[in-house]
Amino acid sequence: MAKFSKKNKKDAPAITTASLPDIVFMLLFFFMVVTKMRDSELKVKIQVPTATELQKLEKKSLVSHIFIGSPTAKYARIFGTAPRIQLNDQFADPADIPQFINNEKDKVPNPKLHRAMTAAMRVDEGVKMGIVTDVKTELRKIDFRKVSYLAADRGELPE
Amino acid sequence: MARRKVPEINAGSMADIAFLLLVFFLVTTTIQTDSGLSVLLPPYVEEPPPPEKKNIRNVFAVQINAMDQILVRDKPMKLENIREFAKEFILNPTKRADLSESPKKAVISLLNDNGTSYGTYVGVYNELKAAYNELWEDAAQAKYSRAYPDLTKEERKDVRSNIPLVISEAEPTSFDDAPQ
Numbered sequence: 001m002a003k004f005s006k007k008n009k010k011d012a013p014a015i016t017t018a019s020l021p022d023i024v025f026m027l028l029f030f031f032m033v034v035t036k037m038r039d040s041e042l043k044v045k046i047q048v049p050t051a052t053e054l055q056k057l058e059k060k061s062l063v064s065h066i067f068i069g070s071p072t073a074k075y076a077r078i079f080g081t082a083p084r085i086q087l088n089d090q091f092a093d094p095a096d097i098p099q100f101i102n103n104e105k106d107k108v109p110n111p112k113l114h115r116a117m118t119a120a121m122r123v124d125e126g127v128k129m130g131i132v133t134d135v136k137t138e139l140r141k142i143d144f145r146k147v148s149y150l151a152a153d154r155g156e157l158p159e
Numbered sequence: 160m161a162r163r164k165v166p167e168i169n170a171g172s173m174a175d176i177a178f179l180l181l182v183f184f185l186v187t188t189t190i191q192t193d194s195g196l197s198v199l200l201p202p203y204v205e206e207p208p209p210p211e212k213k214n215i216r217n218v219f220a221v222q223i224n225a226m227d228q229i230l231v232r233d234k235p236m237k238l239e240n241i242r243e244f245a246k247e248f249i250l251n252p253t254k255r256a257d258l259s260e261s262p263k264k265a266v267i268s269l270l271n272d273n274g275t276s277y278g279t280y281v282g283v284y285n286e287l288k289a290a291y292n293e294l295w296e297d298a299a300q301a302k303y304s305r306a307y308p309d310l311t312k313e314e315r316k317d318v319r320s321n322i323p324l325v326i327s328e329a330e331p332t333s334f335d336d337a338p339q
Contacts, residue, residue, distance in 0.1 A: 014167055023177040030181065049278040051285040053292055054194040063193070068277075120193055125278030129271050132280075133331050140203035149281050150195035 044069035044086050049125040051151035062117045063148075064104040066097075068131060069124035083127045085135065094131075097138035118146045196284055201328070216257055217264045219248050221283060225274025229283060238282055245290035249322065262294070262322040270329045284326075291324045298322060 046069040057063050067086040071079045075091075085092045087100045105114050119139055123132060139147065221241070222230040229236050231244060249265045251258040259265035267287055271280050292307070298318045299307040307318065 015169060020177075023181075027177060027181055030184070034184075049281040051196055051281060053196060053285050053288040055197045056192050056194045118197075120195060122193075123277050125276065125281070127277045128273060129275040129277060129280055129331060130273035132277055133273060136200055137203070140200050143202065145200040145202065147198045147200055148193075148195035149198065149284070150193050151281055151285070153194065 041089055042067065042086070043072060043075050043089070043091065044084060044124070045072050046122055046124045047126075048122060049149075049151050050154040051149075052154050054151060054153055055148070057118060057120060057148055059116070062108065062113060063120050064101065064117065065120050065122055066100075066135060067122050068127050068135070070126075083124065083131055085131065094134040094138050097135060098142045101139070101142055101144050116146070117144070118148050119144060120148045120150050122150045196281065196288060198284075213266060214260070214264075217259045218266050218268050219245060219259070220268045221270070221287070223269075223271045223275045223279055223283060225272040227276055227279040229279075238279075238286060241283065241286040242290045242293070245287055246294060249290065249294060265325070267324075267326045268329065269326055270332065272332045275331075287326060288324075291322065294322050295319065 044067050046067060068083055069086075070076070070081045070083050071091070079091060085094065085096075087096060092100065101119070105117065108114060108117065121132070121135070136147070139145065220230075220232055224230070229238060229241070231241060236244065245267070248258045249262050251260070269283070269287070295315075295318050296307045298321060299305060299310055299314070302318065303310060303314055307315065310318065
């Protein structure tokens with residue numbers, strides 16, 4: 001009908017782009033939340049063993065990682081190929097464990113949660129137990145006894 | 160001069176594209192969670208306590224040497240066979256005189272060498288844990304007709320109290336002093 005005929009047939013009304021920033025921010029926040037910052041560069045080669053009886057580690061903030069493995073090619077020239085411990089982003093000795101654990105505890109403000117903290121041992125399957133035992137002994141000495149041997153899921157392999 | 164008007168680019172579909180991206184990443188991103196074998200280490204004592212006189216039939220001694228060879232109750236054994244033997248040892252369904260008196264009295268003793276490889280150690284630990292997990296699962300099915308992970312905390316505690324998991328680890332031997 002004539003009453004409803006459009007005034008201007010040539011130009012379609014411009015679609016507002018005012019919500020685009022919202023969308024971009026949404027994406028941004030999403031990735032900010034989801035992206036796991038790998039704060040420590042791995043300086044040791046680690047291929048974790050496989051296992052079946054795995055338990056997921058809940059509460060990322062309560063988990064402290066201890067890496068043990070042979071230094072990667074980049075560092076092997078300086079440190080050799082013997083398995084080394086890596087805490088945060090540097091090589092360490094078993095004697096550095098108490099300091100490391102204390103620092104980790106300081107990151108958890110609620111002292112009640114200290115009991116629930118876990119040391120996640122990410123150890124190469126070829127490493128000898130000697131160095132692992134040293135770490136375990138240090139952890140026991142400071143009464144930090146919750147440990148998880150990180151492993152990959154073996155899955156349902158056919159027998 | 161008459162300038163031609165530049166046509167505005169329609170940005171209305173940008174939102175769709177952004178949502179498409181968002182959904183794509185939502186679906187593909189797996190928040191990686193670490194998983195592993197949870198272990199509670201024993202408290203540290205300056206001197207190892209004198210070996211407890213346990214009835215030898217109640218002890219399931221597993222030894223791993225520096226060559227990653229496994230000795231279970233003084234007999235060489237393959238990794239795959241530990242689970243079944245451990246289950247038989249714990250439950251002792253045929254009341255054999257050389258296996259544990261009851262699940263409550265069964266103790267697993269794990270001894271490794273400093274030269275044992277970590278992969279083997281974790282493999283053995285995994286098998287021992289698997290044996291207990293399977294026994295708990297059977298007990299849960301028998302008593303509550305539900306899977307063990309679906310039980311309430313109390314029920315799980317009840318199941319575990321009948322078949323307690325005791326893995327005692329001795330100080331490792333070090334027959335292998337060769338540099339690692």
